[in-house]
Amino acid sequence: MKDIISLFFAYARTGLKTRFQYKLDSVISTFAVFFREAAGIIAMYLALLKFDTINNWNIDELLFLFSLIFITYGIFIVFFMALRDFSDWIKHGDFDRVMLRPRGLLTQLVLCGADWLAAFGHGTLGIILFIISANRVGIQWNFGMAVYYIVVVISGVLIQGAVFLFFSAISFYVVETNSLKEIFYWNMRKFAVYPLSIYNKFIQSILIFVVPFAFVNYFPAQFFLRKADMAAYPEWMMYISPIVGIVLYILAYAFWRFSLRYYKSTGN
């Protein structure tokens, strides 16, 4: 474990060093990420001024729902950046290098791929949103709730990591997976910004069973907020995010290992 941590820091040092080769670009890109995402939030905020509430969720509750996406995504890109961009790793032959080193393949991919600056952009935004909203939604924080909050954040990271692990396994067969990611991740993420209960049955089942974003933010947020629309779902769904995360990750991992033998490398 100590060894894994020291490797993580060795990668982080060189990763940051690389980024600071281009100082101006790095600073701008961090701000760009921050403002691009903040613009989305402002747009939602302005739209909500017209409605007051969406399905009985007020603006602070919606921001709380939203903050979970940003915080989990901020941590996600520290650990799963290489899997997010895995097609490029294959195309450029970088995965060959990973295979030639005497460490676990996923260990290397998870430890070395961090995009620290983007993570900083998303993470800061998530934390700001969380601080603003968590104070105003009337959660009675206690030790147990704080622990569960950390648990659901980790589960959210794991769920998104598992989704990208699936995509990267598909890269072994077809290399390019951009449209898949677009449909099954980025679009689903846009849905997840709003409470699950506003959607029709079809989209709801996708968000619960196919790309389980509902367990990244909706059900965990319900644990803290206890809104009336939760009545439409079994109550235990508020508690199973960690199980969903772990099971999904194990399934994705098994599929990834199996698909590895179809890796074709790139020609010279």
Next chain:
Amino acid sequence: METIIDVNNLCKTFKIHKRGTGFKGAVKNIFHPTYEYKKAVNNVSFSIKEGEMVGFIGPNGAGKSTTVKMLSGILYPDSGDITVAGYVPHKQRKEYVADIGVVFGQKSQISWDLSPLDSYEVIKHIYKIPDKKYKENLERFTELLDMGKFINQPVRQLSLGQRMRADIAAALLHSPKIVFFDEPTIGIDVVGKDKIRKFIKMLNQTDNITMIFTTHDMQDIEKTCERLIIIDDGKKLYDGSLENVKKGYVSSRIIEAEFESLPITLDLPRTEISDVENNAMKKLISFNTDEVSVNELMTALMNTHNIKDVSIREPEIDAIIRDIYEGKIVMN
């Protein structure tokens, strides 16, 4: 000495998506995708002893890189067995790769934006190289590969030759038992090539490292290896001493000549005329100096034809392969 690499009936086939031409072809392709199967490596067997240095040559697309990738555990073979240093590479990848080093001439193993030294620090962590051994190796390779001047510069500022040397050092820092060089001299100038060849040869002799060296440059092999494996079209054509190949190779020559008029007729023993792409007036004339001297050939050409331009080429790997097919070089 003991066998360290043992390969039996190795096969690897790639499925290639065949794309139709034009709009019609593209549409047809969506509904009826057609595939072509290319046997990249076709039933190849060989074994290599500890400390041996083997040249692995063949034209582009012959299957050299595919073989090296299977030997280094990157690709799964379709069938056949590979054992290297007691491991099955694709099954015991993690344990196995700690014992090997791989250098790809076409693909750098070190980070473009960092200095070689920065990358070496990470490599030290990945391979868990003890401080003392790391320091010794680093000092030694910095000196031998003459890297002192550029070891702190970002790789993107290095020349191709310098980058290659930095890459070779990166693959050796953990003291591997076996090293695969996949076209390590490609695109590098003559002086740079020479430095690399000398270093590789020296390392093989002093450290007793087993090496496989793929290239399509015959000079690389001449300067480094004693044993040669030639593959073409996925099949092993030749496996034996370099000496044996050289006998035929040294006396075969190619003249490239541009004529003012066609056709060309030559009545000399074992002399062949072949076309050059994109230029109908240019011809390649291959001959064997044992049978026809350069003098005789040139006289014959000058007497009967008007020549605009002429140059003598070193025989290439293709010529050797042709000689093997024609039975002029026999495996020993």
